[in-house]
Amino acid sequence: MTNASASTATSMPKALPPPEIQKRLDQLLSDIQSAAAQQIGYPVNQDFDYSPLVPFLDYSINNVGDPFYPSNFWGNTHEIEREVIDIFAGLMRIAPEDAWGYVTSGGTEGNMYGLYLARELFPNAMFYFSEETHYSVLKNVRVLNARHIMIRRQENGEIDYDDLEAMIRVNRDLPAVIMANVGTTMRGAVDDIGRIRDILRDQAVTSYYIHADAALSGMILPFVSNPQPYGFDAGIDSVSVSGHKLIGAPLPCGVVLTKRPYVERVGRAIEYVGVEDTTLSGSRNALAPLMIWYAFAQHGHEGFRNIVAGMLDTAEYAVGQFNERGIPAWRHRNSATVVFPRPRREVFHKWQMAPEGEIAHIITMPHVSREIIDELVADCAG
Numbered sequence: 396m397t398n399a400s401a402s403t404a405t406s407m408p409k410a411l412p413p414p415e416i417q418k419r420l421d422q423l424l425s426d427i428q429s430a431a432a433q434q435i436g437y438p439v440n441q442d443f444d445y446s447p448l449v450p451f452l453d454y455s456i457n458n459v460g461d462p463f464y465p466s467n468f469w470g471n472t473h474e475i476e477r478e479v480i481d482i483f484a485g486l487m488r489i490a491p492e493d494a495w496g497y498v499t500s501g502g503t504e505g506n507m508y509g510l511y512l513a514r515e516l517f518p519n520a521m522f523y524f525s526e527e528t529h530y531s532v533l534k535n536v537r538v539l540n541a542r543h544i545m546i547r548r549q550e551n552g553e554i555d556y557d558d559l560e561a562m563i564r565v566n567r568d569l570p571a572v573i574m575a576n577v578g579t580t581m582r583g584a585v586d587d588i589g590r591i592r593d594i595l596r597d598q599a600v601t602s603y604y605i606h607a608d609a610a611l612s613g614m615i616l617p618f619v620s621n622p623q624p625y626g627f628d629a630g631i632d633s634v635s636v637s638g639h640k641l642i643g644a645p646l647p648c649g650v651v652l653t654k655r656p657y658v659e660r661v662g663r664a665i666e667y668v669g670v671e672d673t674t675l676s677g678s679r680n681a682l683a684p685l686m687i688w689y690a691f692a693q694h695g696h697e698g699f700r701n702i703v704a705g706m707l708d709t710a711e712y713a714v715g716q717f718n719e720r721g722i723p724a725w726r727h728r729n730s731a732t733v734v735f736p737r738p739r740r741e742v743f744h745k746w747q748m749a750p751e752g753e754i755a756h757i758i759t760m761p762h763v764s765r766e767i768i769d770e771l772v773a774d775c776a777g
């Protein structure tokens with residue numbers, strides 16, 4: 396095949412589907428299009444364009460295995476994936492040569508990976524996480540059959556440090572695995588990693604591991620001028636970030652990052668399947684790394700700084716508009732998550748909000764305009 400015929404092959408369908416199937420597709424597409432516009436309750440960036448990547452849909456590509464080892468499977472994007480890991484090493488403040496990671500199927504897999512490493516390093520550890528933690532973590536510790544204690548949260552969503560200290564004191568003979576939140580789903584709260592390490596030191600717990608769940612804020616804090624401590628320089632051992640949230644992607648994905656020596660130890664532990672089998676899933680999505688890589692190629696760090704600044708401006712605007720109408724909305728510093736009292740059922744439903752008891756939130760992703768905020772605030776006040 397010549398190059399010319401290859402490129403026409405990708406731009407024209409090989410066969411049109413029968414009309415009834417096309418009708419079904421059209422209907423589904425139009426439902427998805429109208430849902431997307433009203434989406435303000437979930438932290439998903441709808442503003443992306445990956446059309447230059449469409450030709451890759453014609454090939455079966457697969458990133459099976461460790462992106463840092465040669466693979467027998469030729470059709471992969473491992474090189475691109477390694478560049479993505481380098482980019483995230485920079486964002487998460489670890490030297491690229493000390494970092495290891497891969498592109499996951501999403502934040503949940505990244506959390507599972509971090510906690511799996513922690514369990515392999517400290518098999519008899521006690522795992523601690525706050526009740527504000529994403530639901531994936533409780534599931535993960537159950538899958539890992541890890542002993543765990545759920546710690547109270549403060550009203551603002553941060554972990555309750557006194558409760559954490561009390562629980563660690565009772566179990567100070569055990570290694571500790573702390574799942575720290577770097578931007579909780581509901582309130583955007585960031586657990587104070589320095590304070591957590593102080594508690595561990597005060598209780599003389601020397602064997603410990605801190606995994607950071609930075610699903611959304613892992614793409615916010617690197618791009619603000621005065622971030623709360625969040626990275627490897629703050630003392631974390633691994634971190635999970637979602638790719639389809641702030642970066643935006645048509646398919647769920649994420650990045651997990653940790654320190655290379657940890658993975659080498661796990662690799663040895665499972666040597667019988669080959670040291671390069673370091674990832675949780677076997678066959679892995681090869682398009683996701685390409686999309687994340689392309690997003691950074693397109694926007695650059697400067698572009699993400701602007702996107703994040705815009706989101707935080709809109710969040711501040713939303714808090715102001717709510718408060719002006721007497722609605723006690725609030726947000727954390729450096730957070731695009733605006734928390735307010737749960738509105739009436741119709742308002743709630745109209746805006747596809749994520750509930751939790753008496754509160755609701757919106758996340759001011761790039762597609763959430765001031766006009767949308769005005770309409771929402773009017774709905775809530777009315």
Ligand SMILES: *Cc1c(COP(=O)(O)O)cnc(C)c1O
Pocket residue numbers: 500501502503504529531578579580608609610611637647648649
């Ligand atoms: C969304 C989210 C997750 C889970 O991420 P998925 O990509 O949906 O698996 C984990 N933790 C937090 C804090 C989240 O907001």
